[in-house]
Amino acid sequence: MTLSITTSTLADGAVEVSPRGEIDVENAYEIREAVAAQLSEGTPARIELNMQHVTFIDSVGISALVAAFQLAGVSGVKVVVTRPSRFAHKQLWVTGLLGLFGNPQPHQDDAALSGA
DSSP states (O other): OOEEEEEEEOTTSOEEEEEEEEEOTTTTHHHHHHHHHHHHTOOOSEEEEEOTEEEEEOHHHHHHHHHHHHHHHHTTOEEEEESOOHHHHHHHHHTTOTTTTTOOOOOOOHHHHHTO
16 A cells, blocks of 8 residues: 655644555655655644554654654654554554654544444
8 A cells, every 4th residue: 555645734833744554664754754844834833643544654654753753853843643543553652652742542433433
């Protein structure tokens, strides 16, 4: 599966970066580039990585998230993860990085809510 990334500006001035698909060794750099692009356009209030549609993330993808966090930090911008998929949440938990990204709770999809 490929990775696509959309960005939008939220009402409070934060920027939402929303990856969709798999984040792996072949495309992880795209996450860092998406954050860098937002920083080059100005200084947002914060950058939210909405990871609800991330179906897979490997160690290179996790490293790219940390690199994006560090890059934004140089500009004084906080990066947080919002609505992580269960898989992304588990990877952040296993690596001990949930706290770094704001301790997000896993996104509850419709199947999980219906008990399926």
